[in-house]
Amino acid sequence: MTIYLFYFLSFLAILCGLMVVLEKNPVHSVLYLIITFFAIAGHYILLNAQFLAVVHVIVYAGAIMVLFLFVIMLLNLNKETEPHKTNLVKFAAVISAGLLLVVLVAALRGTESLPSPSTINADMGLVKNLGKVLFNQFLLPFETASLLFLAAMVGAVMLGKRDIK
Amino acid sequence: MLSYIIYKAILVVIVFSITLVAAMYSTYAERKIAGFLQDRLGPNRAGPFGILQPVADGVKMFMKEEMIPNVSNKFLFILGPSVAMFTSLMTGAVIPWGTSLTIAGHQYSLQVADVNIGILYLLGVTSVGVYGIMIGGWASNNKFALLGALRASSQMISYEVALGLSIIALIMTTGTLSIGEIAAQQHGWHWNILYQPLGFLIFIICAFAETNRAPFDLPECESELIGGYHTEYSSMKLGFYLFAEYTNMFISSAVIATLYFGGYNMPLLGRFVHDPNALVLLGTFFLFCKICFFIFLFMWVRWTLPRFRYDQLMNLGWKGLIPLAILNIAITGIVMWITGKIN
Amino acid sequence: MQSLTNRSKVVSNKKMTFMERIYLPAIFGGMMITLGHFFRKKTTVQYPEVKRPFAPVYRGMHVLKRDENGAERCTACGLCAVACPAEAITMVAAERKPGEEKLYREEKYASTYEINMLRCIFCGDCEDACPKESIFLTDRIVPSDSFRDKFVYGKDLLVEPMEENKRIDISKRQTKEVLEFKKHKEFQHNRLK
Numbered sequence: 001m002t003i004y005l006f007y008f009l010s011f012l013a014i015l016c017g018l019m020v021v022l023e024k025n026p027v028h029s030v031l032y033l034i035i036t037f038f039a040i041a042g043h044y045i046l047l048n049a050q051f052l053a054v055v056h057v058i059v060y061a062g063a064i065m066v067l068f069l070f071v072i073m074l075l076n077l078n079k080e081t082e083p084h085k086t087n088l089v090k091f092a093a094v095i096s097a098g099l100l101l102v103v104l105v106a107a108l109r110g111t112e113s114l115p116s117p118s119t120i121n122a123d124m125g126l127v128k129n130l131g132k133v134l135f136n137q138f139l140l141p142f143e144t145a146s147l148l149f150l151a152a153m154v155g156a157v158m159l160g161k162r163d164i165k
Numbered sequence: 166m167l168s169y170i171i172y173k174a175i176l177v178v179i180v181f182s183i184t185l186v187a188a189m190y191s192t193y194a195e196r197k198i199a200g201f202l203q204d205r206l207g208p209n210r211a212g213p214f215g216i217l218q219p220v221a222d223g224v225k226m227f228m229k230e231e232m233i234p235n236v237s238n239k240f241l242f243i244l245g246p247s248v249a250m251f252t253s254l255m256t257g258a259v260i261p262w263g264t265s266l267t268i269a270g271h272q273y274s275l276q277v278a279d280v281n282i283g284i285l286y287l288l289g290v291t292s293v294g295v296y297g298i299m300i301g302g303w304a305s306n307n308k309f310a311l312l313g314a315l316r317a318s319s320q321m322i323s324y325e326v327a328l329g330l331s332i333i334a335l336i337m338t339t340g341t342l343s344i345g346e347i348a349a350q351q352h353g354w355h356w357n358i359l360y361q362p363l364g365f366l367i368f369i370i371c372a373f374a375e376t377n378r379a380p381f382d383l384p385e386c387e388s389e390l391i392g393g394y395h396t397e398y399s400s401m402k403l404g405f406y407l408f409a410e411y412t413n414m415f416i417s418s419a420v421i422a423t424l425y426f427g428g429y430n431m432p433l434l435g436r437f438v439h440d441p442n443a444l445v446l447l448g449t450f451f452l453f454c455k456i457c458f459f460i461f462l463f464m465w466v467r468w469t470l471p472r473f474r475y476d477q478l479m480n481l482g483w484k485g486l487i488p489l490a491i492l493n494i495a496i497t498g499i500v501m502w503i504t505g506k507i508n
Numbered sequence: 509m510q511s512l513t514n515r516s517k518v519v520s521n522k523k524m525t526f527m528e529r530i531y532l533p534a535i536f537g538g539m540m541i542t543l544g545h546f547f548r549k550k551t552t553v554q555y556p557e558v559k560r561p562f563a564p565v566y567r568g569m570h571v572l573k574r575d576e577n578g579a580e581r582c583t584a585c586g587l588c589a590v591a592c593p594a595e596a597i598t599m600v601a602a603e604r605k606p607g608e609e610k611l612y613r614e615e616k617y618a619s620t621y622e623i624n625m626l627r628c629i630f631c632g633d634c635e636d637a638c639p640k641e642s643i644f645l646t647d648r649i650v651p652s653d654s655f656r657d658k659f660v661y662g663k664d665l666l667v668e669p670m671e672e673n674k675r676i677d678i679s680k681r682q683t684k685e686v687l688e689f690k691k692h693k694e695f696q697h698n699r700l701k
Contacts, residue, residue, distance in 0.1 A: 198546075200550075201550070202545050204548055204552075205551070205552050206550050465539060465543070466535075469535075469539045469541075469542040
């Protein structure tokens with residue numbers, strides 16, 4: 001049962017991921033991306049990480065994608081206004097995407113050294129355990145991340161501010 | 166296992182139909198209350214006291230001509246109201262409508278799904294609810310619909326932040342994310358409103374904004390945007406949008422009653438009634454009384470207050486409620502530290 | 509700048525106090541007001557079942573009265589048409605033939621008498637002008653219609669029925685003030701000349 005669900009969700013995620021790239025209409029792309037996020041949230045639930053799943057839905061599907069849709073709906077994207085891309089830009093895009101692929105492959109190679117799933121506590125993804133780990137073992141990275149967010153927020157406010165005369 | 170599935174299915178059907186009937190009669194109540202607040206009688210022709218008015222409205226909605234704009238994306242146009250309706254009905258699953266009934270030695274919980282992150286589930290579903298409006302507004306291919314959709318979504322994501330922050334203070338005092346447990350903790354007089362008055366105030370204001378109700382009903386502000394995001398909708402698709410709004414109102418009233426007003430708990434009830442099953446059903450009854458009161462409050466506010474201006478709305482959300490909610494979290498933390506609840 | 513009228517009002521844009529700025533007391537006050545209205549007696553009149561009474565001097569659809577023997581009182585003098593500010597009344601006079609004494613009281617009568625109800629402003633000047641106590645405005649309402657020519661009412665619609673029990677009652681319109689006014693009717697006409 002679970003394995004079928006896993007295959008279904010994986011298929012959905014990959015299909016919609018492809019559709020994000022292939023779809024001509026940017027709004028449709030965003031909608032496919034949202035479905036992809038839901039599929040990934042389903043994967044989290046299969047891993048018994050309910051907290052992560054719900055937060056994933058709230059943050060990515062519920063907030064970030066809404067902002068994406070927002071911008072795309074207001075931008076009025078169509079064929080005539082599409083900026084012409086030079087070969088240099090296309091080349092740079094290929095290079096950076098390739099680098100990302102290399103990083104992903106490298107990360108996936110590292111999974112061999114992970115402990116086998118049976119030794120991990122199955123309730124790891126529940127809020128209580130997750131909180132304990134976050135605020136004990138990973139306190140410094142967690143707080144650093146929040147500092148980063150604060151900096152980003154201040155930066156956004158500064159950018160959004162009208163010029164001071 | 167089979168009996169478990171059957172029991173859950175029955176419970177789902179009951180919750181589903183109660184939600185729908187409540188939403189249906191909310192439309193009637195809205196018109197009736199609007200009438201009474203304006204020294205009128207409201208609808209009173211269909212049946213005694215107009216009690217069949219929602220049925221008549223439903224029939225009218227179904228009979229109306231179905232219009233789909235020529236240039237709009239048909240699939241997304243239909244998807245919009247469906248998503249709105251779907252998400253508004255999904256939230257009913259985690260509300261504890263009562264404790265457990267004991268029938269023939271078996272315990273039957275009156276909560277469809279006691280998810281241990283129930284509150285987050287609620288937030289997640291409401292955040293997805295924005296898409297119903299956004300997709301519908303965009304697929305209409307109408308600038309007023311698009312503006313209404315943009316207003317709705319920016320309003321909803323703005324107030325979701327304050328909503329979440331006000332809930333965090335509540336979670337700090339209760340120590341759990343499960344709605345069933347939060348309701349169970351409020352037995353007797355331990356209603357959360359007594360511990361979190363400021364949090365409740367922020368929560369209820371955000372609930373008004375989240376459900377797009379007056380004084381925050383700018384997305385469907387007819388004086389500026391014709392009908393807002395549902396300008397192009399007609400027939401039952403429009404009905405779905407309106408229905409989703411009333412369902413949302415019912416569910417948010419249920420959430421407010423459960424999180425802050427004791428849910429199915431009623432003080433002193435245990436002294437008069439001793440049969441456990443009767444006690445459970447009475448608890449459910451009192452929960453519905455509380456829900457009805459909050460629905461009344463929603464309507465009372467709608468027919469009293471004028472609409473906010475959009476910049477006022479955003480100022481209130483970002484500069485008023487969010488700092489206040491953070492302050493509330495700090496105060497809650499300090500009080501908990503002083504009283505020794507945390508060390 | 510000097511103001512043209514003494515009705516100008518100085519608007520003060522003073523800063524709101526803290527209590528005013530949090531709005532909640534004002535909102536609560538407003539909600540109390542609406543709640544007061546919630547329990548107030550409703551002003552709705554259930555129209556088809558309950559009808560609000562007309563004022564005794566209400567000016568609605570006209571009637572051409574008959575005298576106590578059932579003869580038409582109108583003598584087609586045309587004073588009503590002259591008095592009519594909207595020029596809604598037209599009539600054709602005819603001479604009474606022998607044997608028609610039961611039908612027409614005077615020797616001259618109106619063979620056609622038409623009021624265009626779309627032009628009529630229901631001022632009641634025709635009633636004041638009538639020397640024969642023939643035309644009166646009643647508390648009946650001119651019914652709506654989809655065609656303009658249906659609003660030109662002829663004698664078939666204006667003259668009251670012959671039967672004693674179907675006569676249009678106008679007695680309640682004859683209040684003390686109305687009768688007092690009618691007493692000096694001739695002077696009124698003289699003044700117009």
